[in-house]
Amino acid sequence: xxxxxxxxxxxxxxxxxxxxxxxxxxxxQNALRDGLPKAAIAPLEEAIRKxxxxxxxxxxxxxxxxxxxxxxxxxxxxxxxxxxxxDSSQAAVLRAAALAAQGKLEAxxxxxxxxxxxxxxxxxxxxxxxxQQGDRVAASAAxxxxxxxxxxxxxxxxxxxxxxxxxxxxxxxQSLIDLAKADSLLPAAELDVAAGRVLLAQDQPSGAxxxxxxxxxxxxxxxxxxxxxxxxxxxSLTALGVDNxxxxxxxxxxxxxxxxxxxxESMERxxxxxxxAGEDPSANLREWAAQKDSRRTTEARLQLARSxxxxxxxxxxxxxxxxxxxxxxxxxxxxxxSKLLLAEAQIATGQTGEARAILDxxxxxxxGSDFSVADLRGRAFAATGDHRKAYESFQEALKRARxxxxxxxxxxxxxxxxxxxxDTALARASYEVxxxxxxxxxxxxxxxxxxATAEAREGNIDSLxxxxxxSAAAEYAFQAKxxxxxxxxxxxxxxxxxxxxxxxxxxxxxxxxxxxxxxxEIFAADSAGSKPxxxxxxxxxxxxxxxxxxxxxxxxxFKLAExxxxxxxxxxxxxxxxxIARSQPDAETxxxxxxxxxxAASRSMSAEGAGxxxxxxxxxxxxxxxxxxxxRFEQASLLLRDQQFTDAQKLYDRLLASDPPPEVRQAALMxxxxxxxxxxxxxxxxxxxxxxxxxxxxADLSAPPDWRDQAACKRAAVLARAGRATEALAAxxxxxxxxxxxxxxxxxxxxxxxxxxxxxxxxxxxxxxxAVYDQLAAVKGPQREELAQRARRLRLEHFIWEN
Numbered sequence: 181x182x183x184x185x186x187x188x189x190x191x192x193x194x195x196x197x198x199x200x201x202x203x204x205x206x207x208x209q210n211a212l213r214d215g216l217p218k219a220a221i222a223p224l225e226e227a228i229r230k231x232x233x234x235x236x237x238x239x240x241x242x243x244x245x246x247x248x249x250x251x252x253x254x255x256x257x258x259x260x261x262x263x264x265x266x267d268s269s270q271a272a273v274l275r276a277a278a279l280a281a282q283g284k285l286e287a288x289x290x291x292x293x294x295x296x297x298x299x300x301x302x303x304x305x306x307x308x309x310x311x312q313q314g315d316r317v318a319a320s321a322a323x324x325x326x327x328x329x330x331x332x333x334x335x336x337x338x339x340x341x342x343x344x345x346x347x348x349x350x351x352x353x354q355s356l357i358d359l360a361k362a363d364s365l366l367p368a369a370e371l372d373v374a375a376g377r378v379l380l381a382q383d384q385p386s387g388a389x390x391x392x393x394x395x396x397x398x399x400x401x402x403x404x405x406x407x408x409x410x411x412x413x414x415x416s417l418t419a420l421g422v423d424n425x426x427x428x429x430x431x432x433x434x435x436x437x438x439x440x441x442x443x444x445e446s447m448e449r450x451x452x453x454x455x456x457a458g459e460d461p462s463a464n465l466r467e468w469a470a471q472k473d474s475r476r477t478t479e480a481r482l483q484l485a486r487s488x489x490x491x492x493x494x495x496x497x498x499x500x501x502x503x504x505x506x507x508x509x510x511x512x513x514x515x516x517x518s519k520l521l522l523a524e525a526q527i528a529t530g531q532t533g534e535a536r537a538i539l540d541x542x543x544x545x546x547x548g549s550d551f552s553v554a555d556l557r558g559r560a561f562a563a564t565g566d567h568r569k570a571y572e573s574f575q576e577a578l579k580r581a582r583x584x585x586x587x588x589x590x591x592x593x594x595x596x597x598x599x600x601x602x603d604t605a606l607a608r609a610s611y612e613v614x615x616x617x618x619x620x621x622x623x624x625x626x627x628x629x630x631x632a633t634a635e636a637r638e639g640n641i642d643s644l645x646x647x648x649x650x651s652a653a654a655e656y657a658f659q660a661k662x663x664x665x666x667x668x669x670x671x672x673x674x675x676x677x678x679x680x681x682x683x684x685x686x687x688x689x690x691x692x693x694x695x696x697x698x699x700x701e702i703f704a705a706d707s708a709g710s711k712p713x714x715x716x717x718x719x720x721x722x723x724x725x726x727x728x729x730x731x732x733x734x735x736x737x738f739k740l741a742e743x744x745x746x747x748x749x750x751x752x753x754x755x756x757x758x759x760i761a762r763s764q765p766d767a768e769t770x771x772x773x774x775x776x777x778x779x780a781a782s783r784s785m786s787a788e789g790a791g792x793x794x795x796x797x798x799x800x801x802x803x804x805x806x807x808x809x810x811x812r813f814e815q816a817s818l819l820l821r822d823q824q825f826t827d828a829q830k831l832y833d834r835l836l837a838s839d840p841p842p843e844v845r846q847a848a849l850m851x852x853x854x855x856x857x858x859x860x861x862x863x864x865x866x867x868x869x870x871x872x873x874x875x876x877x878x879a880d881l882s883a884p885p886d887w888r889d890q891a892a893c894k895r896a897a898v899l900a901r902a903g904r905a906t907e908a909l910a911a912x913x914x915x916x917x918x919x920x921x922x923x924x925x926x927x928x929x930x931x932x933x934x935x936x937x938x939x940x941x942x943x944x945x946x947x948x949x950x951a952v953y954d955q956l957a958a959v960k961g962p963q964r965e966e967l968a969q970r971a972r973r974l975r976l977e978h979f980i981w982e983n
Contacts, residue, residue: 202227205239208246216403217249228263240264244274251511253281269295273302276309283512285309296322300331304339311346314550314582320347330356334366341374345381354378369395370405376412380419389416407433407440414449427453438474444513447479462487469500478510485521494528497521516542520552524559532560550580551590558593567601578613587617595627599634607631629656629663636667648680658687662700674708695730698723702739717743734760734769738776745780754780754789771805778811782818793818809840813848820855829855846883849873850891857898867902871895878914889915889928896935905939912936916955926961937970946978 204227208220224243228236240263247256256278264271276292279285289309295302307322323343324330331337337360344353357374360366372395379388392413396406410433417426430450433440440446454461465487468480481504488497504510504518519538526535539553539560558573574594581587595610611631615624632643644667647660661684668677681701688697702719705711711719720740727733737760744752757777764770778796781789797818800811816831832852836845856870874895878888896911915932933956940949953971957964975981 205242208242212246212249217246220246221250236263237265237268241270241274244271244278248274248278248281251281253278253512256281269299269302273299273305276302277305280305280309280312281512283516285313289313300324301336304331304336304343307343308339311343316347319343320349323347330359332363332365337365338370345374345377348381350378350381367402367405369398369401369409373405373408373412376409376416380412380415383419385416385419389413389420392416403437404441407437407442407446411442411446411449414446418449418453423453423456427457434468434476438471438476440475443475443479447476447483451483469503473505478504478514482514482517482521485518485525489521489525489528492528494525497525498529501525520556523556527556527560527563530563532563535560551577551582551586554580555590555593558597562593562597562600567597568603571597571601571603571606584617588614588621588623591617592623592627595631599630602634604631604634604638607634625656629659632660633663636663637670641667658684658693658696661687662696665700665704669704669707674704675710677704678708678710691727692730695723695727695732698727699730699732699736702736706739706743713743713747734764738773741776741780745783750780750783750789753777754784754792768805771800771803771807775800775807775811775814778814782814790818790822809835809838809844812838813840813844813851816848817851820851820858823858825855825859829859842882846877846880846887849877850887850894853877853891853894853898857894857901860898860901864902867898871898871902874898878911885918886928889918889932893928893931893935896932900935900939905943909936909939912939916952926959929959930956930961930963933967941974946974946980950974950980 204223207223208227211217211219211223221243224239224246228239228243231239240259244256244259244264247253247259257275260266260271260275260278264274272295273292276288279291280288289306292302292306292309296306297303303322303324307319310316310322311319324340331340337356341353341356341360344350344356353374357371357378361368361371372391376388376391376395379385379391392409395401395409396413401409410429414426414429414433417423417429427450430446430453433442433446434450451461451465462484465480465484468476469484471477481500485497485500485504488494488500501518501522504514510518519542523535523538526532526538536557539557542553554573554577558570558577561567561570561573571594574590574597578587578590578594581590591610591613595607595614598604598606598610608631611627614621614627618624628643629647632647635641636644641664644660644664647656648664649657661680665677665680665684668674668680678701681697681704684697688694698719702716702723705719706716717740720736720743723736724733724740727736737756741753741756741760744750744756754777757773757780760773761770761777764773774796778793778800781796782793783789794815797811797815801808801815805811812831812835816828816835819825819828819831829852832848832855835848836852840848853870853873856866856873860866860870874891877883877891878895880888883891892911892915896908899905899908899911912932912935915929916936933952937949937952937956940946940952950971953967953974957967957971
């Protein structure tokens, strides 16, 4: 939103007649006519101090107007409160204009709407407010009708011409310009600038540039007229392709008038042209940002912050925005821009809570904020993983979008949020909005590919197949074939994946496609078993030689290490993985490589390899990586394997005290029990401790059933070793009381039954032992006949017959 120009015929008339003899008032009026409102403020303040009470209302109105034109709406409101008649329509219109300049557009509209039917000034102000709110229909409706006489007062006429131009009513704007020229209602130079804007809008840059040049050569000009003429000339020259001259004109505006109302557009266009010419504008921007506060200073800081965010240097942007003035010291437009940029930078640095607090505090009616607030709120939710709320925010942004670009951005973000929340139906709906909004947008193919791959993961490959079936030259046809092959691999159909990849070979005619296809073929061949390991190793090595810098190189290095490890060449696997760990900049990828390297080293079965593995596991365990719990567990397991029971127990205790994930906690408890069981060979008291540890796992309903059965069997074995046979049998019977499902692993069920039967045979409880063997034989398993034979043997040996 721009600071609103305020126009009030009664003010001008009163000031010109009632106070014409006052030199201070004359000086203020001249300053206002010359576009220098700040110069009018001091004389008017002096005049008010010296004037009788009866004249302070008219002087206060004039002072409020000067303050408003100088970008001080808060000061204008205070002047209106102190000196002006609160019931006058003139004061009400000025108050509404001041509120609008502060960004409080809805409050301003509420104040001025009742005055619009009887006041041309109020009607024009309401039109300007509605236009700033993005409601072009309401703005047009507030303009004077065809049968209404256009305003003759200069400032009202200026505003009406500007509104017609912004609404795209070129013919109406030109008619007003012609009228003002005929009746000399506005200075000729100012009207020529407006006429130039009409020519520019009608795609006549040559004629427009001539008009703007003529204005600039016409002599002494008021500041606003001169700067608007320069901006118009720069726009005309850009349209004509004369970029260097346009850039010079813009720079002249920026450097000659640090408080020009055209600063934002002038600087934005100068930055664009400088970059187009291959120049970096940042040095000039930093110089201006460091100077004494002005519109140029603020604009330079805001532009630098925008550049820093775009360059992924959000922390630097936050520091720059901390230098931007707040409150009355900058316009409501710049204050809003600063807050939105700060929220965007905070989202980029993970400060989503702070960003959302800023967004929640913004006035929803502020011009330009509604779409941006909803969009940034969606980004904040997405950054925290709340993709459903992100989708809802982007849908709100879609409703508030005013341009095709905003509509496309909101729909694309909504689609991505829906995909992230695994809702392909919502994603498809957002894609359809994109397709209708911008049917010629080249990005549509990329969005359709993302949507097709998501639908393929749900089993619907129609869209992906359609993309893959396009001509070889069609963009994303190649990627669609790779995605189809990946889908087949995920379904356990590697042969089909290989056939699909074979159809993509002719399209792999550029390096990035060639590397993607070569990597996919290696993975497909390994999954299909269509090539021996030695051939796959050579393929990986050839890939790394030819495509070593490709995005797929890292995956191939991991695959090569896996191939060596599967063949028992753990030293080769360790070498590759440790190399990845050293060279990989991504911390989590490096941590994974180090973890796998430690596993390979531990499998070498050498003391040196075990030492390296223990050291790597310890490094990971002390880091913040998600693998730290697993690394500590593997470290303890390795000590357990090497029979360093006391050291292993200490590590298990340390791990269990660190609140690890459930699966790691359960595994650590199980192996701690194993360690205590081993230590019981020298210290029988450890048997009770081991039993207690196993009992925790067997009673943990969050543990997998086979883990609970394993823990119960191990607890029973410990109890039996401790001479507590009755408790041991009870533990075995707990497992046997839950016959396994048909697809379940029978190992621990059989283990419990065989150990229970053995104990019963030792106790010479033949009927109970026979009952256990019968129970085991009743389960359809590989040992069914053998177990039935054992039951028959006991019956024969001990003369126990069925009734």
